Amino acid sequence: MQHNPTATAIAAATLTLFLLTTPTTANNITKILEKYPQFSIFNHYLTVTHLAADINSRQTITVCVVEDKDMSDLLSKNLPINTIQNILSLHVLLDYYGAKKLHEITNGTALAATLYQATGSAPGASGFVNITDFKAGKVGFSAVDSPTTDAFFVKSVDEIPYNLSVIQISQILQSAEASAPTPSPAEMNLTSLMSKQGCKVFADTLSNSSDALKAFEDNIEGGLSVFCPADDVFKQFLPKFKNLTADEQTSLLCYHGIPVYQSMSMLKSNNGVMNTLATNGANKFDFVVQNDGQDITLQTKIVTAKITGTLVDEDPLVIYTVDKVLLPKELFKAEAPTPAPAPAPAAAPPKKSKSGKGKGNYASPPQPESPDSQPSDQVADQKGDAGFNGGRFVAAVALSLWLGLLSP
Structure with missing residues (x-):
């Protein structure tokens, strides 16, 4: 069988179009983490702080989870729920970092924006996280405002390339700004x-x-x-x-x-x-x-x-x-729609030809003129000239006969 490059190209294009137009199913971080009971506390606080809904609404994201045994330091501080929200939002990176990508970071370091930065609550650049590839399988994470590396990559928990990555890190990231008391x-x-x-x-x-x-x-x-x-x-x-x-x-x-x-x-x-x-x-x-x-x-x-x-x-x-001011019907009237332009008058049907015979015999529509045809006004003038010259000829003949009768 001969290889047909055109058919192959069409098939590839069709497959690409199908993949691009097929809707993707939204991910549910809560259901994903329910399969791993060692992250139950972290999962619980994602729900309580409403971060889970924000995570699920995004298309490309990485969640750095911490085991229950490593959450005790955070919970022992009795922080208000909105402060815990700030801290955990620092663990949600607004990019995809699977295990492979973490070990292939260009120049060994990367600066990742987080959900904490995206909320607008983070002062300055405190909502960013430094990721450092120390080689030998060791990757470190630290908040920008932290002087030391806070946590290390443990393992990949779940990956949906290049949409959602859930990775485990060794402990909660330390950030003075995220941990600062916030008013209720x-x-x-x-x-x-x-x-x-x-x-x-x-x-x-x-x-x-x-x-x-x-x-x-x-x-x-x-x-x-x-x-x-x-x-x-x-x-x-x-x-x-x-x-x-x-x-x-x-x-x-x-x-x-x-x-x-x-x-x-x-x-x-x-x-x-x-x-x-x-x-x-x-x-x-x-x-x-x-x-x-x-x-x-x-x-x-x-x-x-x-x-x-x-x-x-x-x-x-x-x-x-x-993106708009909300206008209640009690205070404002809906604007009348712009009237559509009046339709053009319908063309009159063609008239029947006087000389036509038989059913449906109408006068033929005007045909395009040939390049050497003359304008209609010139044709009319020529017809008028012919009539005028004919009249002069008849008058001349009559005058000649009358003069002949008068002559002796």
Whole structure:
């Protein structure tokens, strides 16, 4: 049988297209670690701190787990849950590092960004981890703000190239910044948190509305989710906001919060109508949460906004950024759709030829002119000239006959 290179190329291209368009199944770090009981404590705190949901939502990631016996030092400090969240987020690398890659690091060292850095809570570069290949099978890990190597690679636990890698390290990474005491959500300055992370315009507007700000602050302890429009978005909206009455301004601001804690994973599983801080009755000032894959949208009757990031996620408080100002139907009317252009008038059907005979015998449509054909106006002129010259000839003949009769 002869080898057909064209057929082989087509087959390869088809296979590549199939692989690229086939959807991938999301990984579940909790279920993966459930197969390894020696990591049960680490797995438990991934769930309690809501880091598991964030890990599952990412496509390329490495989780550095620690055995239960090596978690005692961390737990003995009785740290608040949000501080434990910061420490464990330092163990989630935003890149794929399987066992093979760890032993083939270019120039022997690598600087890996972590989930701690991605949250925006890490001061400066404290959310990065140094990885060092010491050769002879030894690979070390240390936080950037740690003067010594904190932990060493033990083994690969589970790998899904090049998507998810779960590796075991010898102990918890040490970081003064990640371990620093953090205030509980109830002690946090809500507007200060938003101002520092790209939502200053919304935060300043909220600060100037005492009733709206009180509604937000009163709900933090019981659970609060805030949807904060980014600075450029809310800045463009300010002229319309200033045209609202004081009560309408309060309602619009309160429309950007819901009185319950909803993590990203909870929003994805709890699609449907959500009451807001502005809700004052049935079907008033609510919106619909809907997810499409990894994207989560908030749908009002006027706009559909997408969640673009997470500023804070520390139960019972979570603050998200959104790409549009949420507009309730109670305050705004939907814009009328632009009318479609009127259709062009239909062409009149061809007329029947007077000389035509038989069924369906219509006058032939005009045919394209040949290159040597003359314009129709010239043809008409020629016909007119012919008629004029013929008339002159008849008149001349008649005059000759009349003169002949008169002659003697």
